[in-house]
Amino acid sequence: MLIHGACHCGNIVFDLDWRPEPSEIPARACTCSFCTKHAGVWTSCPTGSLRVRVNEPTRVSRYDFxxxxxxxxxxxxxxxxxxxxxxxxxxxxAVVNVNTFEGVDETLLRRSPSTLDDETEAVRLARRRRNWIADVEYVERAD
Incomplete structure (x- = not known):
């Protein structure tokens, strides 16, 4: 299943090739303060691939905390x-925000809370290696 997503203005767009075809898509609502304030509900398909395109790189901020x-x-x-x-x-x-999906049947999404505050850094990175999308291409268009 090819899933298209984007920010509201279309500056950051992505295509997630979900393989195999999902019967449901896990949608984890992170309970950290940043994700709560931004309505971050994340999913990933470790067997899929993700292509991210940024049209105006100067209009993207990277935030880490x-x-x-x-x-x-x-x-x-x-x-x-x-x-x-x-x-x-x-x-x-990478993971993607299900709230940015376009044209995906909402009944496929299985929303649940996710609290990761107590993870050590080693446990966190190991979980990402196992569960996040590993085939990622991130392309910024030249201004």
Whole structure:
């Protein structure tokens, strides 16, 4: 299943190739203060691939907090956070915000809260290696 998503203004867009075809899509509502304030509900498909395109790189801010092991890609024009990336041992991993999906049947989404505050950094990075999208291409268009 090819899932298209974008920030509100279309500056940050992505295509997630979800393989195999999902019968449901886990949608984890992170309970940290940043995700709560930005309505971050994250999903990933470890067997899929993700292509992120940024049309105006100067209008993207990368925000990291806490353990400083992940970058939240914030569109500075519309304020939406469609993707989070984490570089682990030279490889780029990602999750995407289900609230930025376009044209996906809402009944596929299985929403649940997710609290990760007590994870150590090592446990957090190991979880990302296992569960996040590992085939990630992030392309910024030249201004």
């Amino acid at each position: 806490g353990t400083h092991t992940a970058d939240f890609h914030v569109c500075t024009r519309c304020g939406v956070v469609p993707v989070v990336t984490s570089r682990i041992d030279g490889a780029l991993y």
